[in-house]
Amino acid sequence: MMDNVIAGLGLLFQFDVLVVIVLSGIFGLFMGALPGLTATMAVALLVPVTFYMDPVPAIAAMVTASAMAMFSGDIPSVLLRMPGTPASAAYTDDAFSLTKQGKAHVAMGICLLTSAIGGLFGALILATLAPPLASVALKFSSYEYFWLCLLGLTTTAFMISSSRIKGILSLALGLFVATIGIDPVSGVPRFTFGSPNLIGGLSLVPIMIGLFAIAEIFRYYARREQPMRLEQNAIKGVFEGQGKILWKERRSIAQGNVLGTTLGILPGAGADIAAWISYSVAKRFAREPEKFGKGSTEGLAAAGAANNAAVSGGFIPSLVFGIPGDAIAAIIIGVLFMKGVNPGPTIFLNNPQIVYAIFGAFFLANLLLIPLGWLAIKLSRLMLTVRLNILMPIIFIFCLVGAFAMENTISAVGVALAFGVIGFVLEAYKFPLAPFVLGVVLGPLLEQNFLSSMMKSSGNWMAFIDRPIAAGLALLTVLIWLSPAIAAGIRRARA
Amino acid sequence: MTQRFLGAGLALFGLAIVYLSLQLPAPIAATRIQYGAGFFPIILGSVIAIAGALLAVAKTALVHEEEGDRYALRDFGKPLVVLIAALIYVFFSQQIGFLLLAPVILTGLLLLGRVGWLQALAIGIIGSVVIYIVFAKFLLVPLPLGLLTPWSGWI
Known part of the structure; x- marks a missing residue:
């Protein structure tokens, strides 16, 4: 094992890889800091560039950019009361209230340090949990994988969405998109309408560029621009008194770390949901709940740690089972597949050095967050003067070229554009996008595992619950399906 | 376009998926199972049709739906x-x-x-x-x- 760790770190600590990490970190900080540009968009835009790199620098670049963007989304929350990424929205009021009290440096310091602590905690759990989980997963057959996919999709559609119908619709649409192209079992083309471009199915990357970048550009042009007003001049003393604050908020930080990592592991939850849930749990058990929304350092610490912990935790199911925890992990998985490195338990046998390089990248990215994040805070006034009316058209051209670069066909640009429109409409009507993306990624896995299980068992349905782990996963999935009815029953019994 | 129209549109889209899936060839005998290329899409089309119809006809308060952003034309x-x-x-x-x-x-x-x-x-x-x-x-x-x-x- 030690040999693999050393080989993995050797792949990571190379001059060109480190340069890529620093550059992508700066890119992530910049993207996250601008309201309207999300961490997912940053990662999606990196794909065309990382396409030409080796697996380790490509993955390290994406991991770094997502961790940095997750933190820098807090910068406009503190300065403008405008979350830079959706994951920062939970505690924007608290961050801005501190700024109005003249404590912008305190808010920035808490956001920066708890982000790094959360990310490092998630990385630690990733590095300790993933290898033993993978050895269990090696024993999985198509039955367990079928239930695992279904469980993932179920949690995405049922538990995460504010509206269950919209969650289910979004998921079903994503699963449908995955059926376009040749059916892997029968070889029959489905929904291709005779187009040779559709025979191979739709690639993930143009879909992601469309959903998360082009849709955002449409949304930018659809809304009436609000002028930004900076409340604070220069920010000094970011780390001043932070030791005391972090010690005081140690319980909130620990809770944010654990909740964030756990929610990150759940498919579909991701950083945004982790921040919201961690914030509300912190409020319920807070020393001073009345301060929440008015500059609570407890809330800020709990949610700030949770969103970065979720990014690291979200990679556990991706690496171990090949099932992504959120949209960012889905993009990274797509890139791993393109590079011929198939995530799942066998990656630990076939490419162990890459696994350890990925673990190393998570640690390095979250450690680098502190100096680079500090620099971003120092330069925040400058960054926020960048005008979106100049940046958005440039990103738009970048999207067109980026989508083209993946397959060198103009039809990929058409796909990105179509999904830009779909993403814009779905978001306008508050459909969650995570179930859609996971549907696209997990759809083929779900169908193939179902059909191969049926072939193995000659159509015997009982085979799906014959094995203990499969039965356990099945029970959990059914319980989640029945949860609305169970909750309603409990409410009725109480009344 | 209100949410009801979107729901109705999705319901029709779901029905179209079901219709097209029914046209796909029957399962191959060699696979020894009765599920062909259309099996999975028929389920998805049905789910989209039913959920879309629910979105179109159910009262907003009943399904706890948020209407979404208000864009002027x-x-x-x-x-x-x-x-x-x-x-x-x-x-x-x-x-x-x-x-x-x-x-x-x-x-x-x-x-x-x-x-x-x-x-x-x-x-x-x-x-x-x-x-x-x-x-x-x-x-x-x-x-x-x-x-x-x-x-x-x-x-």
């Missing part, structure tokens, strides 16, 4: 221009070429965002050339030259 004007620009790129970039079309689209979109004429023109040209150099020269993406093909040796 005129808010769609600018996104429509962006969409048309992209469609022009999709259909004509091979013939016209990236280096000629991208600066026009980029300048146009900058003007749409109320950037001044000169600044828009400068950023439009420089931005496109930088993106071309990064992708075509460093990453070796074969961006179309179009009308500039005769001068490909110089570019």
